[in-house]
Amino acid sequence: MASYGLFLLLATLTILSPGPGVVLTLSNSVRHGWSGALPGILGIALGGFLVAGISASSVGLILATSATAFTVLKYIGAVYLLYLGVKMWNTKTFIPTLNDTPSRPWRRFVEALSIQLLNPKAGFFFLAVFPQFIEPAGNYYTQFLLLVASYGLLVIGIHSGYALMASRARGWLSTRQGTRVVGKLSGLTFFSFGVLMASASK
Structure with a gap:
């Protein structure tokens, strides 16, 4: 395989960069702790696997060549991110109280999976990057x-790692100031990603 180490470096930098998935992981961690963020993390990982498979199939070629298919997926993803932005902006507290009903793990998993699947740019990342690191002579x-x-x-x-760092900040986030600052920042971040996705072109 050609330049496997370079692929790992590129993938690491891509995953480390702030994005909707990272923001969701941080949010889940401060709400539910490190272990509570794991369902969402697994959803993001599975989403990447599915997007990679779709990108390598005829569906990926349709999304890459069809402006209509790209636009539809783009706007669905943008609306979903805007919804999450409004939800985070209106957050009253990040730390569940005894009267709160915590979100079920499967909901966190599906939410994270949806973010990954509804991002057309993720598919084009795999379409553009994978061929550069596959040796034509190999399997x-x-x-x-x-x-x-x-x-x-x-x-x-x-x-x-992101979830572990966020879970250690739960004490501050249990305060009114912490909730206000992080809720507004997270909401603005999701909202910004939604606007960027809506205005993105191939």
């Missing part, structure tokens, strides 16, 4: 699975 499927599995493991490791 395509073996190399593809290795790259996707490596990406998924990096997602789990890096997002777990």
Whole structure:
């Protein structure tokens, strides 16, 4: 396989960069603790795996060549991010109280999976990056699975690190000031990503 180390470096930098998935992991961690953020992290990792598979299929080619398909997916994803932005902006507290009903793990998993699947740019990342690191003379499927599995493991490791850091800030986030600052910043971040996605072009 060509430049596997370079692929790992590029994937690490991509995953580390702030995005909707990172913001969601941080939010889940401060709400539910490090272990409570794991369902969302697994959802993001599975989403990456599915997006990679879609990108390598005829569906990926349709999204890459069809302006209509790209636009539809783009606006669905943008609306979803805007919804999350409003939800975070109106957050009253990040720390559940005894009277709160915590979100179920499967909801956190589905929410994270949806963010990854509804982001057309993620698909084009795989379409553009994967071919550069696959040796034509080697077995395509073996190399593809290795790259996707490596990406998924990096997602789990890096997002777990983000979740651990966020869980340690729960004390401050239990205060009114902490909730206000992080809620507004998270809401603005999701809202910004939604606007950027809506205005994105291929």
